Amino acid sequence: MSRRLFALTALTLVTTAAHAQPTQDQLDRFAAELQVRYQVLDNRPAPAVCAPSPSCHLAELNLTAPKAPAAGWSIYFSSVTPILQADNDGFALSHINGDLYRLTPTAAFAGFAPGRPVRIPLKLAGHQLSELYPMPNYYVAGDGLAARTVASTRPVVDPETGLESLPFVAPFTDEARLAGGSAADATVWATAARVYAVNAAAGTSVQPVPATAVLPTPLRTRPDPKGGSLDLSRGVKVSVGGLPRAELEAALGRLAKAGAGEGARGVPLRVRLVPDEKLALGGYRLAIKTSGIEIVASDPEGAANGLASLAQLVDARRTVPLLTVDDAPRFDFRGLHVDVARNFHSKAEILAILDQMAAYKLNRLHLHLADDEGWRVEIAGLPELTDIGSRRCHDPGERTCLLPQLGAGPDPSTPVNGYYTRADYIEIVRAAQARHIQVIPSFDMPGHSRAAIKAMEARAARLRAEGAPEAEAGRYLLSEAENKSVYSSIQHYDDNTINVCLDSAYAFLGKVVDEMAALHAAAGQPLTRYHIGADETPGAWSASPACAAYEAKTGIKPADLGGHFIEKVSALLAQKGVTPAGWSDGMGHAKPDRMPAKVHSNNWGALAGEGPASAHVQANQGWEVVISTPEVMYFDSPQAADPKERGYDWPSRATDTRKVFDFMPENLPAHAELWADLRGRPQASKDDHPLEPGVRFNGLQGQLWSETIRSDAQVDYMLYPRLLALAERAWHGANWETPYVPGKGYDPTTGAFTDAMRARRDADWAAFANLLGGRELARLDAAGVAYRIPTVGAVVEDGRLRANVEFPGLPIEYRVEGGAWRPYAPDAPVAGRVEVRARSADGKHAGRSLFVP
Template structure:
């Protein structure tokens, strides 16, 4: 018998054995329903000896138990965003599929699962996991030819009382010594109730009177009428508009009506006019409330809408407003919010609701992140695969019908983390933004972070070839090269997520997408004038590309320089269409400034203690529009407290609460080294080696909500609010306590530039802001259906009496003893036994997460 026949016979025998061992669909369904998965983080600081050769690692354990399981022919798939370095035991073999997707497959040593006989799989993983919400849910079982099923025990659970998600398969964190930090030198401690109480007490967290004329964000100047008095708006307002189309104020007037001052023919006169000759700042306004009328003057429609937003905040429960004059102007032209809908999809309704709140607090740029490795989220005419495949994750290892499951998406493509905006949806979003004077900046990350588009265009090419179309047509928009032998791994552990920038088809694709987005923006009445390319790249992605070797032969550009060349080339392509290029500072920094268009937008996301200040200053000095997007304080996907029950990526910050956002000084980045510690609680130092040139300023401020760990609209609200209000405060209002920028000055904890007087002014400013949130603004968010984060309450028991406080004074606090009924907190309440405390929403309808008082 020939070797070929022997090999064929062996293969057929293997297939026969596999077929014999193959489970049925009923068996797989039963396994998914009964498999008990338990995941436990054992040690975040095992030491360098155990981690070597990795720089850091942590130890965990996966435990599997079930009444029974098929002997072979099935696998358990799950996501781990931290790479698994090693899996112990001999019952399963671990495979890395791509990105964060892993597979456990039974080996010949697997003896099955049975009652009382769990199998433990020890794991060593890179980095650390500081939260019970860091592991990904929705593990699933799959077998050849069968429908994959989500393992029931790994599904998230939502508490009906708090609305908060938990992962019951993750063992609760209790060992602070092993789990709170990443090394013995890490000083991070958990935000326990007594520690929160001490922080709040030190900040003077107590209920203070809220000034009647208070507005957020804080106006430039407010002057109360010395005669006092208020204007009654109970009969509404009679609006007259001069110098601008009334339609430009429709959304702002609708908000005013919701606040209690609807339009009515017999209402108090509200005269709105544009007065460019008065030289009011763009976006600014003058609001004058007198005994019988209101006058609002602005230089542009956005300023008039901002004035109406302030007026809406002044309407109280009696439907009156104080007599006053407000002269107001924004600190920054660009006051932005970035929302990632690519990693996990978020509904059109959620985006529309966010736009409402952005307008209420005078934010005017929505950076909408529409495509990344894990998803493409907007319909593009002529490229159906982008959404037919790129917007869905399911168990299809060929990826011809969907993308691989990532980020705990599970195998079901119909879950809410999947989806896209139709052309009509996107037009509606942009139209709603335009009505609120908010510019939508679409973002499609490239050349890295582009896996969804790459796989979709590969599927398109395969479809057209199968239909007999010529190669030129099939490959017109290809983003990858089949012959590329480059070996690389992106920061999210993909080996195939980077566009080949040496292909003409890559630029044809970009041009097609930009042109189609321009059509959508035109239909919405807001021309496309800014487009965010991300500009992330992956080193090594083009090192063994024949196309890039040929490109180097023609142009002399080496693979290592292709990232900057790509940015320059794409920027020119956009400039030809009248569109300003935008990107993240590191990728944009690879381009040569003299090869870039006259106008360039760069989001500076460098670390405060790293390259952030230098890169921001360098790019601003070269004439670019720099938007400060600092991760340590403006990444709203970071946890809000150092608490293992808070969700979020902690690489930028262990705790970014509302106070930290409020304390940010965006025009003096180096100065934070005097006030803030690093990730491990250690002091920092900074040098201003690249000072800003005289007259150079940053263009704006932007908060970022990345959605890797955010799987629902309610979680979007939890992570955004009320931090977004503090973002608006800093973007609009320059505080008198901020350390002035001094070119070339170095800072450390001993420099003393932030004086005691500044500290006192800041703390008083915070007290007023916190009370305004707790006593007024959160109730407005409640009325709008916003599921903001209710801060965890601080508490101590002293001499048998309970003392409690909350970061935002005015929110209700309650407690219970020994699991009994919840009671409203009264100062000094006598307690004995196990005590828990929690705050409630301003309207009392939602409970916050409770903490035990030791």
């Protein structure tokens, strides 16, 4: 592991005399008493300040303590934006790897004086637009001592809202300096007044939810001309034809939770498969008559989808409207990606997500199980993958765990660490299969593979120590000790890329695929698709003896090895009957004529960049392209441009539920007419690589990456209710979407999105927002989902409070000068400083508050 130094003072000045080493008690007391204060000062410094870097931001770290051990200690912390400079001669700052840094006192450090902070000015790359962007859990360590988390840097969860904050991070108050990443950035904060204006422009007001409403919107709904409803208070009497009843147990269970369980005297409910009626796969016909209910489908998934719609139609009186629904999905692939590698998320959370996916007819779970920061599933015969690769702790030699990243801290027992046992994974896949959801395991390679690389190095070291033959010790090695290549990955690792010139790398891949196939077989869902990520790191093989020998043998140069690896791995998977999948940029390095007939590519190119072109090119190649556009489909982006919102902002400054709802996945270039770029500037698009006639994308997928998401509650907050808008767009093609015209470009003046289309879209949104506020969020409450409660828009005009909320019907409340919260009534008289917030649909939980200007 390299130790790149980013300090003005050399590490040779660090005091490390053995006689000065602290005791464990001294280190513990220091960790308990040290006060850390981190403040972002300026996201928009002048270019001369940043030079030679293209962009930077300024921050300050303040350390205060009554006293500290004289020497022999260091402070470790994570910074996901690289630190370019630290200006304090009393400390040496070194980059360990990834986002982990170390501060060590030098000979110039005069110690702490009570109440007098030690100030360390910092210059960092890029920008930090959120108070939640810095990472928590700084820790102190010394040789031979147990590392301890600095208490002042632990996250705090508000018991009333359930939201996490970082008290050691100074609040953002200077919008002019902190709201955008450069002087040209037009980003502004989502203040109460601005939220009010957005909600008012959307025209959303409380409307009654139609009894016939289903989410996602069906293809056709025909209410009975005479109206009326069917009483299900005695339950339903189920008969199933053409498929095993077991295929419907999960869907029937959800129907029972909705209030229509099974009963001997219940309303007849007949579910049958009729393949020759040519219903689309996943589609169904639901007929509710006075005589009973019938669901017809051509496959079990369609039958379950029909039951999901029926469950939504059951109202509080346990009645359903008389109607007929003819329905079919827009896309075959309706997916959700969940990253459990960066930070682990529990089996219970994944099972709960599967329930909600089935309720809203999503049918693919892309489970990201391994990355640099963790390996999350047990593989028979390779115990180090989980014994070491699933844990982060302070072990500089990484013999028992990986070093902390992403603010994990030194304690390996915290929830960000962990893995699924084989039994756990089988349970997850079985639950998915019961809900007609395919699980697609994902293990990123050749880049983003540090957890696996370090685990296999530990395996080799263990076997060598045990006297095993070298052939066995090195059987699954992913790295080459003699490789002197110098590189840095996008997350700033210098040792995270598999050496693709080693036969042992392919042996490892084959072993993992075979073991995953065995787990899927045990769960009753064959492994038919495997996501390899396909990320690489330029320069990783430039000085590898193995790759030099491979070039001499094959003629393949290091620069071309990434594409060669994808081709070779794809062929290996195809031989096992598994479809290879990967991200579009990495898969694009492969030669199409050297790839299997069936290839899955997640297109994550930017709308304002190469995204439309790469999606079209790969779809024209005959690949199954799944649209995964980061500006709108990355659910780890903040839901509002607000410094108290969580998430990475490089894909989007704000991706709210409305933005997901407005997405037009079958016409990517058209968004240039309607949406600004990342910095709020107008954009233009070209369609230089148009889709060929008859070519369509295969699906739509939302992504939840977990770098900033450390708990299951945070997963819920980031997923919901955006997941419901994803389901709407993946299932239902709206009549207001701009039709795709091959070769057509767009900009804000092209006018392809007409006033009539805008009116239809806005009316659809109003109905959707009311459906969430009036019904669906209450169902999420009942399921225990900790969804994001939207912030309230508000203004005070003529001494009267006017407030609105994104999802009409949610309770709004306000208080004045920090007093008691009270229910909002339109035009409530107020005087003083006013604060507003919404509550959950069931009224039991409060959302984040905003002050009204």
